[in-house]
Amino acid sequence: MLKRRQVVVAATALAAVSGGRAPFAQQGPIRIGELNSYKNFPAFLEPYKKGWELAVEEFNKAGGALGRPIEIVSRDDGGTPADAVRVAEELLSRERVAFLVGTFPSNVGLAVSDFAKQRKTLFIAAEPLSDKIVWDQGHRYTYRLRASTYMQTAMLIPDAVKLKKKRWAIVFPNYEYGQSATAAFKKLLKAQQADVEFVTEQATPLGRIEAGAVAQAIADAKPDAIFSSLFGPDLAKFVREGNSRELFKGREVFNLLAGEPEYLDPLKEETPKGWYVTGYPWNEIKTPSHQKFLDAYQAKFKDYPRLGSVVGYATIQSTVAAIRKAGSLDQEKLVDAMSGLTHDTPFGSITYRAIDNQSTMGAYVGQIDVKDGKGVMVNWRYVDGKDALPPDDEVRKMRPAN
Template sequence: MMHGRWFKGFLGAATLALGVGAGLLTGSAGTVAAQDPIRIGEFNSYTGFAAFTLPYRDGWTLALEEINDAGGVLGRPLEVISRDDGASPADAVTVANELVAREGVDILFGTFLSNVGVAVSDFAKQRKVLFLAAEPLTDTLAWSLGNRYTFRLRPGTYVQAAMLAEEAAKIEDAVRWVTIAPNYEYGQAAVAAFKELLKERRPDVEFVAEQWPGLGQIDAGAAVQALEAADPDAIFNVTFSGDLARFVREGEVRGLFEDRTVASVLSGEPEWIDPLGAEAPEGWIVTGYPWYAIDTPEHDRFLEAYQERFDDYPRLGSVVGYAALHSIADAMEAAGTTEVEAVIDALRGLTIESPVGPITYRAIDQQSDMGAYVGQLTVQDGKPRMVDWRFGAGSDYLPDDETVRQLRGE
């Protein structure tokens, strides 16, 4: 079943009413205003990782306006009650509990960090509320720690590592690899997946050194020196945000990247690479979001609406927030009710439209098959850009059903 409600509200942007104390956002629409609203809980690391989460909020805000301008859901307007999760698993669970107990929501979406997503997933399982993990990339959410009440939108570490490994395997002289990743759930999962998937394609490769800086605590000089000392042919990088900028600048100064292959998760995403401007590295193989070069009807519609609404270009977070809220709205429409168990049943196997094309939430693991873009970094007119990129469908890289059952312990 496919739902395409996401593009129906492009004829005008609705005015937002913001209740500061409650963090409440509701799109205005006269046709549904008289009905009791459907309340959805949302939370993310707005103060901790604003580069991603503020565009993400703009994305779901645009979706909210579209949904309500098109008549709401089941004839009722949507309200999103939004909170900051403090980029902390404990704080996120506290916020989730407040949204459920005090605000009366049964459906939650959001979170950014993988360890935060895992904590909220367990909360959702215990409280039997639906949780759509919009951004967290660890695959434990869908596999080893997967549960009926948790869905995940973005392609995880396995899919993105598989795409990078596919490209890296083509470089014959890239045999000795080193890795650098933040020392928490996401970084550990990304490195493990890349090692496994690259060695499947190239049994001759070896991994000769690793660096595990704390998130937001990289000592770039020491890390670069340690990697250089291993005399690698290639580097797998998982750093992002300020850690990425510091790693790039120190690596350029010390010549770490000269004549070496670099494969890097997320480094083509505008959130993380645009702040580097003309200092962005060139030739890196990256996953990212080349919004400036995507030429499809669905993305053109999204890009036009987003730029008109916010007078800015979208980041990948914008796409994630937009698709997340539309996913929930479409699932409720498909279920014909807001009752949690029915919405879960409707979302399992549901296909929706999105700015990057149709995505399906696989019934077997409740992971969407949203794809990703992979290409090479360059600098054009002083701006970081992805070139020679391609879009890889998540369904082409996700493991088969038998493997998933094993990973989920079924």
């Protein structure tokens, strides 16, 4: 509420400054509904919020869209699908927002996506990683920004294949994200390396890993390499217990997401060297788009961006680009505008694919190391999302025709 007022005040002040003619005054701001599980996943979503705040400020300074400023009406969705659907309804019918963006956990993202389909309203799923959002349960009205579980897993496959390790152990948080990552990894690796063997699979309850026992069980299976999709406290515990038990000595480890500052930074000197990860080396990316974002972010918040910040920032970039391209707030025109929409982000140019509404935003793939007692990414490269997606025929088969 406070934030919204701030944004409005800022926009009005700006309007007053820019020649006293109040260019936005006729129609008021364009309201966008944003909902997210802020209290459930604060580590990711606090930076995310800063990211979109920055983007809104920049766009409004530059004149907004359709000659009107952007206003974000942000809500906590309580982290459950049931609450999220209610919040979405509130945003649409009370706050009269133009369309919806946001969500973090996959089940909430899918529920809001289904709601958007029912209400024929555009929904840009910013963060949820579930492949189902654009494939099995994809539909016309939902677009997804971030690189999905499948894409990020696929990005790690070339390195995994190169190592020619035969015996793999797998550990994953026991819910859809971890299960999909595991399934994708097994399928993709097996396709390129027929003799691969998966010697143990540990499904750990989210947030409640018994890390010592898991590390021990994996060590007992004597794998050559490990694929993990743990993150957050589970990852930190696994790293600590694995380090203690020398589980990672002489074994290659692949860990989805572990290079994201949200999950890498807490590890500090404990950061395991040489792991292959997907992530975001914020202080080493030198592209102009990223530099501009980085400077503005640090100037505004006196803090460095996390991956969440980029997602929040890019979500608003997509929002504004879609409105500008559509030239109106009509749902069908907006949805049509999103299809094939290309715009710049801190990670470079992305396109929302017409075939499945997935953006081609990529991720940085590399290894992690310790520098001055902190975890950093080394040997990294940017993998464009379009190179990590399955062939179009497969996509068409997975996505229902509607």
